[in-house]
Amino acid sequence: xxxxxxxxxxxxxxxxxxxxxxxxxxxxxxxxxxxxxxxxxxxxxxxxxxxxxxxxxxxxxxxxxxxxxxxxxxxxxxxxxxxxxxxxxxxxxxxxxxxxxxxxxxxxxxxxxxxxxxxxxxxxxxxxxxxxxxxxxxxxxxxxxxxxxxxxxxxxxxxxxxxxxxxxxxxxxxxxxxxxxxxxxxxxxxxxxxxxxxxxxxxxxxxxxxxxxxxxxxxxxxxxxxxxxxxxxxxxxxxxxxxxxxxxxxxxxxxxxxxxxxxxxxxxxxxxxxxxxxxxxxxxxxxxxxxxxxxxxxxxxxxxxxxxxxxxxxxxxxxxxxxxxxxxxxxxxxxxxxxxxxxxxxxxxxxxxxxxxxxxxxxxx
Amino acid sequence: xxxxxxxxxxxxxxxxxxxxxxxxxxxxxxxxxxxxxxxxxxxxxxxxxxxxxxxxxxxxxxxxxxxxxxxxxxxxxxxxxxxxxxxxxxxxxxxxxxxxxxxxxxxxxxxxxxxxxxxxxxxxxxxxxxxxxxxxxxxxxxxxxxxxxxxxxxxxxxxxxxxxxxxxxxxxxxxxxxxxxxxxxxxxx
Amino acid sequence: xxxxxxxxxxxxxxxxxxxxxxxxxxxxxxxxxxxxxxxxxxxxxxxxxxxxxxxxxxxxxxxxxxxxxxxxxxxxxxxxxxxxxxxxxxxxxxxxxxxxxxxxxxxxxxxxxxxxxxxxxxxxxxxxxxxxxxxxxxxxxxxxxxxxxxxxxxxxxxxxxxxxxxxxxxxxxxx
Numbered sequence: 024x025x026x027x028x029x030x031x032x033x034x035x036x037x038x039x040x041x042x043x044x045x046x047x048x049x050x051x052x053x054x055x056x057x058x059x060x061x062x063x064x065x066x067x068x069x070x071x072x073x074x075x076x077x078x079x080x081x082x083x084x085x086x087x088x089x090x091x092x093x094x095x096x097x098x099x100x101x102x103x104x105x106x107x108x109x110x111x112x113x114x115x116x117x118x119x120x121x122x123x124x125x126x127x128x129x130x131x132x133x134x135x136x137x138x139x140x141x142x143x144x145x146x147x148x149x150x151x152x153x154x155x156x157x158x159x160x161x162x163x164x165x166x167x168x169x170x171x172x173x174x175x176x177x178x179x180x181x182x183x184x185x186x187x188x189x190x191x192x193x194x195x196x197x198x199x200x201x202x203x204x205x206x207x208x209x210x211x212x213x214x215x216x217x218x219x220x221x222x223x224x225x226x227x228x229x230x231x232x233x234x235x236x237x238x239x240x241x242x243x244x245x246x247x248x249x250x251x252x253x254x255x256x257x258x259x260x261x262x263x264x265x266x267x268x269x270x271x272x273x274x275x276x277x278x279x280x281x282x283x284x285x286x287x288x289x290x291x292x293x294x295x296x297x298x299x300x301x302x303x304x305x306x307x308x309x310x311x312x313x314x315x316x317x318x319x320x321x322x323x324x325x326x327x328x329x330x331x332x333x334x335x336x337x338x339x340x341x342x343x344x345x346x347x348x349x350x351x352x353x354x355x356x357x358x359x360x361x362x363x364x365x366x367x368x369x370x371x372x373x374x375x376x377x378x379x380x381x382x383x384x385x386x387x388x
Numbered sequence: 389x390x391x392x393x394x395x396x397x398x399x400x401x402x403x404x405x406x407x408x409x410x411x412x413x414x415x416x417x418x419x420x421x422x423x424x425x426x427x428x429x430x431x432x433x434x435x436x437x438x439x440x441x442x443x444x445x446x447x448x449x450x451x452x453x454x455x456x457x458x459x460x461x462x463x464x465x466x467x468x469x470x471x472x473x474x475x476x477x478x479x480x481x482x483x484x485x486x487x488x489x490x491x492x493x494x495x496x497x498x499x500x501x502x503x504x505x506x507x508x509x510x511x512x513x514x515x516x517x518x519x520x521x522x523x524x525x526x527x528x529x530x531x532x533x534x535x536x537x538x539x540x541x542x543x544x545x546x547x548x549x550x551x552x553x554x555x556x557x558x559x560x561x562x563x564x565x566x567x568x569x570x571x572x573x574x575x576x577x
Numbered sequence: 578x579x580x581x582x583x584x585x586x587x588x589x590x591x592x593x594x595x596x597x598x599x600x601x602x603x604x605x606x607x608x609x610x611x612x613x614x615x616x617x618x619x620x621x622x623x624x625x626x627x628x629x630x631x632x633x634x635x636x637x638x639x640x641x642x643x644x645x646x647x648x649x650x651x652x653x654x655x656x657x658x659x660x661x662x663x664x665x666x667x668x669x670x671x672x673x674x675x676x677x678x679x680x681x682x683x684x685x686x687x688x689x690x691x692x693x694x695x696x697x698x699x700x701x702x703x704x705x706x707x708x709x710x711x712x713x714x715x716x717x718x719x720x721x722x723x724x725x726x727x728x729x730x731x732x733x734x735x736x737x738x739x740x741x742x743x744x745x746x747x748x749x750x751x752x
Contacts, residue, residue, distance in 0.1 A: 034415045036443040041417060061712040062460045063418065065494045069722055072494065073729075081492065088419045122521045135425060150428040150445050169422050224645040231653050234630065234686030247653065253604060253658035321605060321649060321663055334634050334647065349649075357689040378507060384419075387712055459714040493729045495721055496713070499736050542742075549745045556739055559715070 024049045029369070033062055039136045040383035042356070044376075047367060056364040058357055062388040071346045076102060077310040079343070084170050085349060087385045089132055092125035093326035095101075095174045097348070100255065101335040103177040104320040106308075112257075113301035114178035119257040120191070120294050121173065123287045127198075128157045129327040130284045133380060137207060137277060140373045141218060146209045153198045160194055163187070178304030188295055195288050202285065203233035212283060219274040220323075223363045223375035225272060233362065234354040237329025238279045243271040249325040260297065263290050273378035276350055280380075314341050326379050328352060350385035357386065406449075406475065407438075407529045413448035414441040415468060417461050420454020420481055422514045432518035437525050445471040450528075453507075455515075456484035456491055457498045463558060469505050469564050474540050477532075479524055480510045489514065503553050506539030581658060582606060585625070592621060604661050612646075612668045612677060614628075619648065619666065619683050627652045627664055633690040635698055639724040643669045644700065646677070670700070679704040697722040 027048050033041040041062035047055035067086055071079050083098045084091035096118065103110065131154040138147040158168045165171035165180070166185065173180050209215060225235070227243040240247060248265045250258045266282035268275035307313070315337040323332045329351030338344040356379075363375055416424050428434045428441055439539070442448050445468045457465065480501055483489040488499035501507060508531065511524045531537040543550060547567045555561055586598050589608065596618070597609040610618050626652040636645045648666040650660050670677060679702040680687050691702045699720040702708065707733045710716075719726045740748075 033461065034413070034419075034445070034468055036414055036441075039416075040421050061710075061714070062457055062458060062464075064460075064496050064712045065456070066496055066721060066728070069493060069726075069728060070491065085419065085490070088422050103518050132422075132425075135429075151425055152431050155426055155431045168517065169419075176727055231628065234684075241448040245653065246655050247660070252657045321665065323651075323663070330631070332631055332649070334632065334649070336636055345634075345636045347632065347634040353689060354686050358686050435704075493732055495717075495728050495731050499732070500741070503739055503741050546742055546746070549742050553739055553742075557736075 026054060027302060031372055033198075037140050039377060042376075042381070042383040042386070044360070044364075044372065046364070046369070046372070049262070051368050051370075053364050053367055053369060053372075056361050058281075058360055060356065060383065060386045062387065063384045067388045068346050068348070071343055073342065075304075075310070075341050076111055076313055076315070076343065078173050080175070081170075084172060085270070086388055087326075087350070087382055088169075089382055089384075090125055090129040090327055092122055092174070093324055093331055093350070095172065096122065096256075096324060097322055097331060097333040098335075098346075099174045099176045100322045101320045101333050102315075104322065105318045105335065105337050106313075106315050108177050108307065109305060110178055111302050111305060113182075113299055114303050114305075115257040116294055116298045117179050117183065118174060119261075120291055120298075121179070122256065123291050123294075124157060124160065124191075126327045127284055128154050128161075130280050131157070133280060133327075133377070134277075137374075137377045140377055141214075141215065143209055143212075146205065149201065149205070153201070156194050156197065160187075160191060162333075163190070175304060177307050178302070180304065182303040191291065191295065195291060199285075199288055205281075210278065214340075216274065219277065219374065220270075220272060222273045222367065222371055223378060224270070224272040225359070225363065227361075230271070233358045235329075235359060236351050236354075237380065238276050238283070238329075239329070239355060239359070241267045242275040242279050243263070244269050249323050249330055253323060255322075255324055257294065261290055261293050268324050273374055276378045277378070311343070314339060326351065328382065328385070329355075348388060350388070352381045352383075352385040355379050356381040356383070392435050403532060407532050409438045410450040410477070410525070410528075411442045412439050412450045412452055413468065413472070415451070415465075416454055417457060418455025418482075419515055420452070420520070423521075424452070424454055427518040427521050431523075434518075434521070435504050437522060439525060446467075446473065448472050449466065451476065451477060451478045452481055453478065453485055453501065454481040456482070456489060457501055458496050459498070459558065461505060462498055462554075463561075466505060466554060466561075467563070469504065476540050477508050477528060477537050478505065478539060479528065480507045481513075481521075483512055483517060483532060485512050486510055486512070493548055498557070504550065504557070506550075508537050508539045581662070588625070589618075589621070593618065605663050605665065608664060608666045609622060610666065610668060612670055615648070615666070615668055616678060616680060619650070619680055622650055622664065622666075623683060626654065626659060627662075629653050630684040630687055630690075631663075633687060633694065635694055635700065636727055637672075637698070637722070637724045639672070642672045644672055644698065645669050646700075648680070674701075675699070676701045676703060678702070681705065696720070699723070 029046045029048050031044040031046055043059040045057045084095050086094050097262050131150045134150040135147045161171055162168050165173045225243060230240050230243050244267055246265045246267050263286055266279055268279055317339050321334050321337045323330060332349035334347045336345040337344060385386050426432055451469060485501040491497045507526060509524055511520050513520055544567055551565060582600055583654055589598060595611060599607045601607055629651045631651055632649040634647045646668050650664045654660050679691055691705055692708060694700050695708050696713055697720055
């Protein structure tokens with residue numbers, strides 16, 4: 024049979040974010056796949072070298088548009104390490120609650136994308152609606168729906184307003200009471216099982232060799248979570264499980280996403296009970312005249328897609344000298360996707376791509 | 389139903405059909421991927437305004453450019469725009485297509501999108517709320533009524549100037565020009 | 578954690594000469610070596626259990642005329658003590674036509690990192706199967722992430738010179 028070249032390009036109904044794959048196809052079977060990133064490249068790390076330490080905060084949250092909060096956390100933690108600033112305890116608890124809410128909203132976005140791709144429009148609409156309820160909470164706390172510039176070196180920008188704790192509890196109860204509906208309609212559905220079981224399978228050895236992190240690794244059986252290995256914020260004060268599955272295909276990855284969402288909701292309730300009183304931020308030096316001596320720092324955290332890291336270098340000036348983000352979608356989109364697509368059918372390309380949780384702005388930065 | 393409007397509708401049923409059924413091309417460039425899905429799903433329903441997403445440019449009427457445009461994306465935007473049948477309208481979302489926005493000193497983003505394809509309206513914000521999209525759609529209705537939403541006509545008249553600008557930023561383009569002087573002369577004769 | 582770090586340090590100092598180890602913080606160890614011995618140091622650490630290459634990064638020290646390459650390694654393990662360590666392996670290269678050997682034979686996920694560094698800094702990795710452009714649309718005279726590439730000057734020279742359509746029509750009408 025002849026080999027044809029297909030472009031699964033940036034303008035496509037099943038593409039989430041601008042990303043393009045060139046497929047070599049024989050009939051219905053894929054023989055070769057090459058990914059084409061670069062549609063969203065802005066040269067972030069070069070732009071960060073031309074703005075002062077405080078001016079970088081509105082810029083940093085736009086690296087991954089779906090989940091901006093972990094990017095802010097990385098920059099704030101790195102600057103605190105370079106300059107030696109301490110964070111008060113109440114601020115650590117507030118940061119953990121805020122990050123877990125961000126994880127819930129990001130997983131609901133991923134559920135919208137996946138259900139939309141498979142054709143389950145009802146579940147996609149529910150997931151987007153519940154995500155909008157969580158974004159209402161963010162809007163009351165920080166002032167913006169999409170980009171909240173809330174985590175600051177030295178704590179958070181402002182404390183919780185009055186009555187906010189009850190609002191969080193009510194919203195999470197609304198979402199949590201719909202979980203049996205989600206299970207009946209989507210997760211226990213036989214159609215979903217047939218479309219996702221055995222697709223895009225990775226063994227644990229292959230995943231370790233190709234640099235997989237996050238759900239892609241936890242769906243193959245390894246319990247690796249940075250919140251347990253190198254705890255940051257208030258994660259060492261609260262108990263939680265790390266859900267895993269055994270098979271390593273698209274079905275197990277989506278089930279790991281669902282289990283993580285439920286685990287996050289339980290974690291938020293426990294953190295709200297244990298939160299101490301105190302101040303919400305420590306003062307930073309005058310931002311117009313802030314110089315940091317020559318130093319370097321490497322910090323890591325567990326974002327909703329996997330292990331996120333930042334390497335930051337300072338050189339006794341008022342601007343960063345070099346910043347380099349290590350994003351989880353870089354290896355997933357460029358190394359693993361090209362191998363996982365071989366010998367699959369053309370109609371499963373979107374299925375595999377979204378279940379590997381690839382977000383295009385993270386690859387290009 | 390407002391009886392004053394019946395006279396207006398009877399005068400131009402074509403315009404009424406165009407206004408209330410804008411099919412938007414599903415192409416989320418840049419940061420728009422977080423604010424377009426809430427606009428088209430259940431909470432802020434865009435279908436009550438007649439706007440639904442479609443898969444291919446051949447069936448689309450409205451082109452929303454949501455967010456910043458890099459050099460690689462500009463090629464695909466031009467190709468998709470040229471494949472859409474006339475009459476077609478474009479709306480620029482966010483502050484980045486207007487004057488570069490937050491990435492004004494980046495080497496890979498386009499600062500003024502108006503130089504490369506014609507734009508009918510702008511929405512300011514970073515990212516604008518879904519309600520801002522609906523206000524923009526109602527403004528577009530008034531423009532269509534008055535006959536001022538004519539970006540596609542300008543593209544047809546000034547095609548060589550647009551193509552010169554596109555080639556000076558992207559290099560030599562691989563596809564032939566869409567409108568040429570001889571064919572336009574034949575069409576009018 | 579102390580015990581583990583000390584064992585690692587003694588192990589490395591006894592196996593390699595010309596290597597400097599610095600335990601910077603509780604969970605960060607910096608290892609400096611020459612560019613010829615990068616591959617042996619990385620394979621030694623991989624067989625020791627640190628089998629995840631997180632990042633290959635590059636810092637441009639223009640005053641000293643060198644590029645400093647940083648390879649960051651962590652461990653794929655469920656044990657929290659070993660899993661919390663970050664090893665930074667550093668080496669220096671000359672800034673004029675820099676070349677290095679690729680580490681794909683040791684870590685197969687290093688391929689996109691090296692491709693990106695080749696495009697943005699101009700470093701050549703010999704032995705790499707596919708050093709084609711990854712993110713950029715065109716080629717620039719100076720690779721864009723070097724310190725002597727001024728982005729604001731480039732935007733002035735390139736993007737601002739293109740006139741708008743109304744200006745073009747006005748100049749056409751005048752002539």
